[in-house]
Amino acid sequence: MNDISSILKIINEKKKIIITAHVNPDGDAIGSELALARYLKSIKKNVRIINFSPTAQFLQFLTPKNDELELYDSDLHQQAIAEANLIIILDLNQLSRTGSMEDPIRLSSAIKVCIDHHEFPENFADIELIDTSKSSTGELIYDLLVEANYKLDYSIALPLYVAILTDTGSFKYDRTTPKVHRIVADLLETGIDTKTVSREVYDQGTANRIQLLGRALSSLTLTCEGKVSYMIVRKSDLFETGTNEEDVEGFVNYNLTIRGVEVGLFFFELEDGLKVSFRSVEKVPVNLLAKKFNGGGHFHAAGARISGNDFELLIQNVLNETEKYFA
Ligand code: 5GP
Numbered sequence: 001m002n003d004i005s006s007i008l009k010i011i012n013e014k015k016k017i018i019i020t021a022h023v024n025p026d027g028d029a030i031g032s033e034l035a036l037a038r039y040l041k042s043i044k045k046n047v048r049i050i051n052f053s054p055t056a057q058f059l060q061f062l063t064p065k066n067d068e069l070e071l072y073d074s075d076l077h078q079q080a081i082a083e084a085n086l087i088i089i090l091d092l093n094q095l096s097r098t099g100s101m102e103d104p105i106r107l108s109s110a111i112k113v114c115i116d117h118h119e120f121p122e123n124f125a126d127i128e129l130i131d132t133s134k135s136s137t138g139e140l141i142y143d144l145l146v147e148a149n150y151k152l153d154y155s156i157a158l159p160l161y162v163a164i165l166t167d168t169g170s171f172k173y174d175r176t177t178p179k180v181h182r183i184v185a186d187l188l189e190t191g192i193d194t195k196t197v198s199r200e201v202y203d204q205g206t207a208n209r210i211q212l213l214g215r216a217l218s219s220l221t222l223t224c225e226g227k228v229s230y231m232i233v234r235k236s237d238l239f240e241t242g243t244n245e246e247d248v249e250g251f252v253n254y255n256l257t258i259r260g261v262e263v264g265l266f267f268f269e270l271e272d273g274l275k276v277s278f279r280s281v282e283k284v285p286v287n288l289l290a291k292k293f294n295g296g297g298h299f300h301a302a303g304a305r306i307s308g309n310d311f312e313l314l315i316q317n318v319l320n321e322t323e324k325y326f327a
């Protein structure tokens with residue numbers, strides 16, 4: 001039995017299902033959750049999506065009634081997690097990526113299924129569908145729906161389209177295979193309006209966000225003879241521009257628009273340390289770099305949250321590790 005058929009078999013046997021994804025869920029996480037949950041509801045399962053973080057504004061159009069995604073509250077949800085029969089964990093493969101939901105999930109007697117496309121899995125799940133050749137978790141959910149002989153409709157195709165759109169950088173990145181385009185063609189057949197979706201996802205930011213981008217771009221610094229580019233956003237920048245963490249989505253990519261840059265870094269100050277986004281154009285495996293700081297991700301896109309109180313020193317540590325690739 002392959003992974004997908006074991007997952008469909010366990011879905012068939014279980015009734016009370018919880019779906020979750022990683023902290024600060026991106027388009028792939030939210031899109032995959034909504035598509036899977038809507039499918040499970042259509043086959044009469046009792047399903048809840050519970051996330052550690054709120055849903056970013058640019059994804060809220062996917063659930064206009066705002067009644068499908070629950071924000072984790074230990075008083076409210078700990079028991080539900082304990083009593084679930086099946087927990088499906090999407091777009092991550094290290095359970096610490098679920099924030100403080102980690103322990104309740106580990107302690108639950110529910111069967112755990114992990115569906116993901118990142119490297120270096122922790123292997124916490126009873127059943128895994130992990131395929132690093134896939135563009136997105138959304139692509140894996142699509143494969144699962146095909147195997148289940150489910151006839152796609154718009155309500156499921158739309159979140160899957162957003163999952164694939166965002167995780168491929170609008171069909172630019174590695175793993176945007178011919179098959180991805182065939183899947184997308186299939187999704188579009190249900191009536192998706194690509195222009196409207198693009199505006200919802202990419203063009204509904206605030207003027208404040210552009211002010212913040214201006215500050216981030218002004219901080220841009222090149223090192224390693226122009227092969228490494230980095231930008232910094234501090235807490236005070238958010239405060240002074242009236243923005244928040246979700247507004248920095250995508251900023252890291254500006255580093256890579258510079259000729260000769262091979263690695264782009266984005267440093268974001270947190271209450272107790274920093275979040276680093278790593279991007280690589282070609283040869284540097286940034287997931288290995290992120291792993292040195294207990295993070296992870298893909299070969300060309302990775303991230304880490306590093307705790308500590310000396311922001312400058314934490315940045316310097318990351319730059320030192322990065323520079324080793326260019327020594
Ligand atoms: P981003 O920099 O856009 O937040 O994340 C880029 C990639 O790295 C994503 O695939 C994401 O899943 C992964 N990633 C980001 N932050 C972390 C982290 O703290 N830990 C791990 N394991 N992966 C991360």
Ligand code: MN
Pocket residue numbers: 028029091117136137167
């Ligand atoms: Mn993903």
